[in-house]
Amino acid sequence: MNNAFFKKALTLASLFVLLLCSMGGVAAQDTVTLTWWTTSGRDSPEPAIRNVIAAFEAEHPNIKVDVSIMAEGAYNDLMSTAIAAGEGVPDLAWYWSNNWLPQALDITDRLDNDPDISRDIFHTEYFNNWVVWNDMVIALPYDIGANFVMYNKDVFDDEGVPYPTADWTPEDYIEIAKALRNEDKRRWGGDRPRGPFRALWRNMGATNPYSDDSTTVEGYINGPESVAAYTWLWDLVDSGATPTPADLEVLGTEGTGPVDLFIAGRLGMATLNPGSMVSTLEAGVNFGVVPEPRVPGNENWVHGWALRAGIWKNSEHPDEAWEFLKFWNGPPGQRILMEQGLGHFPPIPSLLAEYEDADTDWFQGFLNVLDATQTASWRKDHPCWRGAVIRGVRDAWDLIMLGEIERDEVQATLDAMVEPGQAALDECVPRLGG
Amino acid sequence: MRIDPARLSASEQLRRSARQRRARKLVGHAIIYAVMITLACVFMLPIFWMASTSLKLPRELMAWPPEWIPSNPQWGNYAEAFGKYPLARYMLNSAILVIANIIGALLSVPVIAYGFARFNFPFKNVLFILMLSMMMVPGHIKLIPLYVLYLRLGLIDTYWPLILPAYFGSPFFIFLMTQFMRTIPRELDDAARIDGAGAWGILYRIIIPLCRPALTVVVVFTFLWTWNDFLEPIIFLRDYESFPISVGLAFFQGRYSIEWHLFMGATLVSIIPILVVYFFAQRHLIGGLAAIGIKG
Numbered sequence: 001m002n003n004a005f006f007k008k009a010l011t012l013a014s015l016f017v018l019l020l021c022s023m024g025g026v027a028a029q030d031t032v033t034l035t036w037w038t039t040s041g042r043d044s045p046e047p048a049i050r051n052v053i054a055a056f057e058a059e060h061p062n063i064k065v066d067v068s069i070m071a072e073g074a075y076n077d078l079m080s081t082a083i084a085a086g087e088g089v090p091d092l093a094w095y096w097s098n099n100w101l102p103q104a105l106d107i108t109d110r111l112d113n114d115p116d117i118s119r120d121i122f123h124t125e126y127f128n129n130w131v132v133w134n135d136m137v138i139a140l141p142y143d144i145g146a147n148f149v150m151y152n153k154d155v156f157d158d159e160g161v162p163y164p165t166a167d168w169t170p171e172d173y174i175e176i177a178k179a180l181r182n183e184d185k186r187r188w189g190g191d192r193p194r195g196p197f198r199a200l201w202r203n204m205g206a207t208n209p210y211s212d213d214s215t216t217v218e219g220y221i222n223g224p225e226s227v228a229a230y231t232w233l234w235d236l237v238d239s240g241a242t243p244t245p246a247d248l249e250v251l252g253t254e255g256t257g258p259v260d261l262f263i264a265g266r267l268g269m270a271t272l273n274p275g276s277m278v279s280t281l282e283a284g285v286n287f288g289v290v291p292e293p294r295v296p297g298n299e300n301w302v303h304g305w306a307l308r309a310g311i312w313k314n315s316e317h318p319d320e321a322w323e324f325l326k327f328w329n330g331p332p333g334q335r336i337l338m339e340q341g342l343g344h345f346p347p348i349p350s351l352l353a354e355y356e357d358a359d360t361d362w363f364q365g366f367l368n369v370l371d372a373t374q375t376a377s378w379r380k381d382h383p384c385w386r387g388a389v390i391r392g393v394r395d396a397w398d399l400i401m402l403g404e405i406e407r408d409e410v411q412a413t414l415d416a417m418v419e420p421g422q423a424a425l426d427e428c429v430p431r432l433g434g
Numbered sequence: 435m436r437i438d439p440a441r442l443s444a445s446e447q448l449r450r451s452a453r454q455r456r457a458r459k460l461v462g463h464a465i466i467y468a469v470m471i472t473l474a475c476v477f478m479l480p481i482f483w484m485a486s487t488s489l490k491l492p493r494e495l496m497a498w499p500p501e502w503i504p505s506n507p508q509w510g511n512y513a514e515a516f517g518k519y520p521l522a523r524y525m526l527n528s529a530i531l532v533i534a535n536i537i538g539a540l541l542s543v544p545v546i547a548y549g550f551a552r553f554n555f556p557f558k559n560v561l562f563i564l565m566l567s568m569m570m571v572p573g574h575i576k577l578i579p580l581y582v583l584y585l586r587l588g589l590i591d592t593y594w595p596l597i598l599p600a601y602f603g604s605p606f607f608i609f610l611m612t613q614f615m616r617t618i619p620r621e622l623d624d625a626a627r628i629d630g631a632g633a634w635g636i637l638y639r640i641i642i643p644l645c646r647p648a649l650t651v652v653v654v655f656t657f658l659w660t661w662n663d664f665l666e667p668i669i670f671l672r673d674y675e676s677f678p679i680s681v682g683l684a685f686f687q688g689r690y691s692i693e694w695h696l697f698m699g700a701t702l703v704s705i706i707p708i709l710v711v712y713f714f715a716q717r718h719l720i721g722g723l724a725a726i727g728i729k730g
Contacts, residue, residue: 039689040674040685041685041688041689042688042693043688043689046674068672068673068674069674070668070672070674070681071668071681071682071684071685071687072684072685072687072688072689073684073687074664074668074681074684077665077668077669078668078669081577081578081581081669082581084578085578085581085582085585087582087585088581088582088585088590145690185498186498187498251496259690259691260492260495260496260694261496263492263493263495263496264493264494264495264496264497264498265493265497266496266497266498273690274690275688275689275690275691276690276691278690278691279492279690279691282492283491283492283493284493285493
């Protein structure tokens with residue numbers, strides 16, 4: 001009897017195990033798990049990230065998202081390692097380094113044939129300049145940013161200086177900086193620009209360091225508009241109203257502009273970014289936002305950017321990854337992040353209009369900045385700008401920054417940059433294109 | 435009774451000379467202490483600044499004149515920092531990694547070093563040089579092959595990639611320990627052998643007890659390197675809750691700004707275990723370093 005009982009029990013147990021295995025098999029076939037690497041910050045805190053994923057999984061019960069949330073400073077090393085290894089790259093990831101773009105899946109057809117999402121919902125310039133590469137859409141934009149001038153209203157009121165307006169000129173900038181300078185309070189009027197041929201240079205008419213067809217440096221680096229822009233920089237440095245590179249080395253926040261000095265009221269104006277607006281708001285500082293100054297009649301330029309999330313070209317689940325990508329970067333995910341994050345600015349104009357501070361002066365100033373022409377529209381098709389030619393130009397920049405040349409030596413200094421700049425361009429174009 | 439003026443003068447001179455020596459010694463000590471206290475203050479300044487910053491509001495961070503002791507200390511910064519990210523969990527993770535690595539180093543390093551120090555076998559010198567040459571290879575070069583290796587072994591997102599290497603011995607520690615063991619007289623081995631001890635008995639009863647200074651160096655350095663390691667955890671770990679504190683601190687550096695006041699508070703707390711370990715181990719550590727001959 002005992003033997004018969006054990007035989008029956010064994011048979012039943014075997015059947016049960018077989019049933020479980022078959023159920024597991026069915027579940028495994030039906031459910032796809034995507035891997036997704038992202039970073040966490042004030043704009044996208046960990047709970048908000050998980051809430052977006054939960055909302056997505058509720059809509060797509062057959063897709064699970066295995067998210068890895070990592071520190072901003074850790075992401076580049078990890079992604080570079082995985083891409084170099086050629087395996088272990090997640091289905092979805094940030095592709096913010098240009099070196100990674102060849103690894104991203106071309107999603108042009110998916111985007112253009114999907115009834116749920118359209119490229120028209122995104123800010124046109126940010127879309128075209130940041131997620132279109134070699135005529136392919138390789139990602140979707142996320143969290144746009146731009147440089148603009150923030151001014152501390154309390155500092156202006158303290159010194160009795162009127163606030164700047166959107167139509168101010170580079171000369172106004174120097175005069176205001178001088179008026180705000182206060183040695184007793186160890187306060188500077190404004191900061192210095194971070195490099196040549198960015199938005200401010202273009203606002204002064206010095207559009208490019210070389211010709212559009214990437215053949216000629218002569219007349220661009222040392223053209224009259226470029227000389228005028230560099231001379232303006234010389235005047236700004238000479239005014240003593242700005243912190244020196246050494247001051248900023250000690251007091252500036254690494255890589256993000258001198259937001260801490262600005263918040264402390266030791267810098268009346270500073271060229272900062274959306275994240276700085278959030279920090280300044282949190283610190284309770286009364287501030288305004290204006291575009292970088294411009295010579296009247298010139299086009300209005302902005303140095304802007306967008307992060308981009310994409311699908312790995314070797315992903316085993318590109319269809320499911322696309323479903324998640326369009327949810328995360330589309331209105332459903334962006335709305336959650338905008339509402340639950342701090343200072344998350346979606347690249348979707350209709351969503352930006354819903355931002356909780358949309359009616360404030362500073363936010364309207366920010367929106368105005370976004371509408372200017374982006375420097376990236378030229379730079380993305382001219383990789384030798386940063387890769388080679390800028391190195392030659394940088395010498396003139398440094399000489400002025402360190403006060404090592406006189407005002408009347410600016411032209412000669414730039415003339416001397418033509419030959420090395422041309423050589424750098426000639427070497428670079430066959431290599432990187434242009 | 436009259437005292438001979440000449441003898442009085444001599445003894446007075448001796449006393450005066452002794453007083454002068456004492457005074458000179460006192461002045462010498464005072465100068466040495468003044469220099470040491472000044473240097474200690476200079477070296478403590480960054481930690482003091484860190485503590486001061488951790489108690490400030492964002493707008494006070496760069497204020498002029500700087501407030502070394504905040505008039506309105508923001509103790510809540512610590513709670514905010516620990517509430518924002520699971521830092522306590524990260525510190526526990528670091529402690530687990532440290533303990534596992536120390537055990538691994540203590541198990542592997544003495545055994546391997548003992549082999550090199552006490553035994554002769556074919557290609558011993560070649561193997562020793564090969565091992566030393568591994569010290570010259572920058573860690574970054576090994577990162578991608580290791581990533582592929584651990585990925586294929588299914589060990590990514592586990593602590594094994596951060597622990598396993600310690601159980602195979604660090605070339606640096608093996609070199610140190612080998613050199614240290616070579617200074618221990620072989621006569622002690624012979625005496626133990628006469629008393630019936632085998633190779634393992636000699637290692638555990640004679641060599642290891644005499645290697646305590648070198649082992650302290652291994653323990654303290656393993657602690658420091660594991661606690662501060664940033665690169666390997668970010669490559670091999672994925673789970674948000676599994677990071678060590680070195681990676682956890684990096685969360686305070688955002689895309690556009692650093693929350694200095696929270697970052698400094700969290701960093702200050704994170705260095706406490708290192709300070710505690712150093713405080714208790716410093717006597718052995720300094721003795722060990724002196725015995726091995728490491729400088730700097």
